[in-house]
Amino acid sequence: MSGDIKELVENKKLRGKIISAEEAANIIEPGMTLGCSGFTPSGYPKVVPSALAKRAEAEGSIPVNIWTGASTGPELDGELARTGCIKRRYPYQTNENIRKGINSGAVQFADIHLSHCAQNIRYGFYGKIDIAIIEGLRITDEGGIIVTSSVGNSNAFVEMAEKVIVEINTVQPQGLDGIHDIYSPENPPNRKPIPIVNVHDRIGSTYIPCPPEKIAAIVRSDVKDSQRPLAPADEISSKMASNLIDFLSVEAETGRLPKKLLPLQSGVGNIANAVLEGLAEWPADGLTVYTEVIQDSVFELLDSGKISFASSTALTPSPDGAAKYYPRIGDFKDRIVLRPQEISNNPEVIRRLGLIAMNTAVEVDIYGHVNSTLAGGTKMLNGIGGSGDFARNAYLTVFLCPSTSAGGKISKVVPFCSHIDHTEHDVDIIVTEHGIADLRGLSPRERSNEIIEKCAHPDYKELLRDYKRRAEAGKGHEPHMLYEAFTWHERLRLLGTMMK
């Protein structure tokens, strides 16, 4: 089975390292740290982790630390969590089994800004990486690894790992070859400016350089990325998208934004996809995207010419999107670049290009603090991901959420966020299906007025106004009654609703 990937391993000496997934999994020892490719269920290793999970089923749990780009797919996160192999996990995940482990305390999860992970590894802050496991399209004569549908942290893992295992994936589209732009910043004090001044600038190589002697094994994989379907935009998402687009129109009309806008960043998932879909009707062509992931909507707008260029660290199409666009992915190479996540999410580039950052919130409070990660202040959902990288450095920082969830039992606008990932200092605009709160330059008293009146659900407005009124009677820059701050979450926990 491994024989027919030889032509994808150009370096002839490396061909002797082609082994089975089971043999490769045997290189892994308990306690090791594995740096895996993958960002969203794209470009992650599949057959070696699956083989490791099988070994664990036979031998008992093989505890390892798993570092990736972000979330991955079921063959990696799912299988290793199911077999109890994940001891420590950085920096983001969306897997149900890992989430259980995180919330029970069995999996140690550090919720790290996605742009910080690679440099903190290079700085030696997290200890050494034993093995990098990287999904590749092919290996060049010099040992360079051409990666697949994501870059993530793979460049840093290859640089810092003692050994590298490459999964050559034969079912990823070969048209991806040449789409990547690999650039690793030096460590301070020798770091130079990252020379990106336009979304489309290419500054590195199309492969990850890797000394051939570092490659410990090469394994054939013919397992596809486990793409997730996207729900069609529902009424609430569409309303949020149209509220945001109305706001952007005013900004463009008044000259606070160019007609072509500025590069767009949009989080992962249905709401983000709906916002970009909504831009199909934007009056100017030539929009650009500088973001983490390219979902279906971006492919569509690239196809229509509405978007002229998109930069990201991963392609994250739905199965339908992949079926439609992957066969001709080679045609997009002049309009798409995939970068390491430390570049796609880099504060230097984000601030220079002046991004419009649009991310979803779990809850927001009346002063504009945002919870992106923890339900009820304690329970991990996915992680902060890149939201902080973008929110903190963008031209305009937007957070979107529906005004309620759970059929109205949860107000997403609360007196005090039960967990804070983004502070009032970083949030410009909040969008719900009811409207837009424009917080720029406002004091907390003005912010709470704007958020309650423009964004809260009508059913919760009077309760929020009542909190604001009574808190303000007690004075303070940001009036609160700390003894009442979390009573909304307590009502939900005890009575199943925030409604009084």
Added chain:
Amino acid sequence: MSGDIKELVENKKLRGKIISAEEAANIIEPGMTLGCSGFTPSGYPKVVPSALAKRAEAEGSIPVNIWTGASTGPELDGELARTGCIKRRYPYQTNENIRKGINSGAVQFADIHLSHCAQNIRYGFYGKIDIAIIEGLRITDEGGIIVTSSVGNSNAFVEMAEKVIVEINTVQPQGLDGIHDIYSPENPPNRKPIPIVNVHDRIGSTYIPCPPEKIAAIVRSDVKDSQRPLAPADEISSKMASNLIDFLSVEAETGRLPKKLLPLQSGVGNIANAVLEGLAEWPADGLTVYTEVIQDSVFELLDSGKISFASSTALTPSPDGAAKYYPRIGDFKDRIVLRPQEISNNPEVIRRLGLIAMNTAVEVDIYGHVNSTLAGGTKMLNGIGGSGDFARNAYLTVFLCPSTSAGGKISKVVPFCSHIDHTEHDVDIIVTEHGIADLRGLSPRERSNEIIEKCAHPDYKELLRDYKRRAEAGKGHEPHMLYEAFTWHERLRLLGTMMK
């Protein structure tokens, strides 16, 4: 009286604009927005604001919006707040009267990252600036303004204001001429990399360019900066400083930091000063500083050669420090540069140079969230200042605070910060007089253990352990009991102590 500043106004046509402070104050109309120089009580306008306050005493309050670099001195913030003239104030303050106004709701204060203020003004997010009031040393033939002991946001104010009033200060040391490096980034999409790769790089001009026709008035001032004395380091500050330096020594020994360290950033005030004083014994020479303010300790270490270069946006010596160093400030021009605060605090430069960011906290919680601004979650102290600019982008982010205050009645380590300015995602190291918590790569459960055991005051340790234990019984990634989260603050409010 105004006659003898003529030689400091090189442009002869501008000499006709020399008028009295009272005449200049008459240009100001109610409702105007004034962009004032000044960052700490250094380089702020003095005689025009004082004259405006006198006018307000005679005519009744003249409400204006005051934007500055950061805090200023009594002639500006103090006088205008006392006479009820400050309607809106950006982006930082330390004045007692303004603080009262902010906390009563009379002054609308938006607590903005210091590096964001100038660009948000250029983006048009805060509306127009009517008049910039800038303290200058002299005006060049082309109308360029040489500023004095700080740069702050003055370049942006001059660029964006309709009119400019210059206070030529005759008692500021003329040796400051040439110390400044004025560089204004362009707005996106035309922004270029900021070409600073070393702390000492000069990238701009020594003056703020200003079209002569924009200058509406030139006024003589002979009022000194109102410098504040620095308390000598007390035992607790010294212990914090030595804990931090011990930690940095280990980092340098293990190679996670160079022997000369990386550029140091240190907040304003006594603790920050003590930390830098403590570095007098550091084994290597040639340390560098990239920060907001240069206090006495930096002057001393520049003098001794321990520090080879310091970049900041303000000189903030104590009166003793000014008496010692200002007469020979010209000799420091090859070792000090003063930059606009959007450059001294710029995320691009901070991340590239790899700063060690050391700032003080009002309180920290067991998971490493930090409150920098609000007492009891509501009452504004000073503002976030540059702490977020640095914390979010540094190589190593350190927050320091004593473990208790108010004679032990307040624990600075609490279950849940009553206000969050810096999140767990951004905080690497916490220092108290009891020890160092190294949070890099830890999960919340591990972080709380580290913070409680290493940093909390012994009197509060068992109470914190008890909270942690009971919260963890309820599971969750970041275990909390929201109904108990603020009971420590409630005990303080009702009983005058957090102790149970």
